[in-house]
Amino acid sequence: MIDRFAKAIDARVQDLVALTADLIRFPTVNPPGEAYTPCAEFVAARLRRRGFAVTFIRGEGTPGDTDRYPRTNVVARIEGRGPGPVVHFNSHIDVVEAGEGWTVDPFGGLVRDDKVFGRGACDMKGGLAASIIAVEAFLDVSPEFYGAIEISGTVDEESGGFGGVAYLARQGLFSKPRVDHVIIPEPLNKDRICLGHRGVWWAEIETKGRIAHGSMPFLGDSAVRHMGAVLSAFEKELFPALDRKQTKMPVVPEGARRSTMNINSIHGGQTEDFRPGLPSPIVPDTCRMVIDRRFLLEEKLDEVKSEVVTILDHLKRSRDRFEYSIRDLMEVIPTMTERDAPVVTAVAEGIRRIFGREPDYVISPGTYDQKHIARIGHLHDCIAYGPGILDLAHQPDEWVGIEDMVQSANVMAIGLNALLKNSASS
């Protein structure tokens, strides 16, 4: 069986390369959400030819959704001979902007040196193409399967997934009994299984002061100096505490195998918008800081927040005239699929067969659409697995290796076979 998958995929290598290049040529840049509809229609047309029933679902009213930039998702489904498990491959079709520094056309789909180049090549049109080829090869070899296979191309992953997977999950498309197992072909490398991701808390902290003439700052109260006190308390207390936190989550890269916090921005005092280089003498009465805190399975969101609030409250008691407010901007709960979950063992079998060794089990430092499948869909048999090197994502001259895609497609076909077969006989 496995040799037959390999043969069917080998016969499709040219097709796999052409499909990847074709997908790259749709400049599905997000924001604003360019070319979503033609890209979704292209995927739909191909799968319809293979016997899939295709639905378009627009993330109506979600962030960025307009008639000019509709959030067009495509979901394709093919039924087997009878009832059985449902395996879903979910890829996002949006890409981040090309940016500077390219030596090739980011939307040209250039093929050179056994690689396909372009924005989204690895993140994640190569993964989408590999999953389509894997499923098509599987259907050739095992047309008599039981259950169903779904392939979706969804939007807006790069901006939070609200018009894409979150929207579909709200409609029950990522819940049982509609779907049992989900594979997201994000570029986590062909021999690794990504079980989930860390949590996220974004918040804005504001310190307050009192405006006065800059020549007599003692008559006012500088919100920027108060923020400086926050920064130094973070340096002294918070960052060392975060560094000390241990986790059982196998996050890669290893530097992210603990709690982290980024200070995204600080804005205080007068704006430079109107008179750059022409400051006026004013004591700033407000200063705002945005923090991006990534947390672990071992931490509760409440505790994560109270660590910060405790520091601020302490400053309020110890520092003269210190006033602050804090506001949540975004929260994502960490998620990690168990290693003995069906989708994990199925894909692990594929990796063992193709690479002759055990897979690496990893956790992504940042989040991706699995969060919506877990939290909204309540479906926990979900992983990210796909070709491509994560470090290349969002970079100039992004590429995906053809051999990596071929091997990944083999792993996906074996995993798919295991999921459909195991559950059918149980």
Ligand SMILES: [Zn+2]
């Ligand atoms: Zn991605």
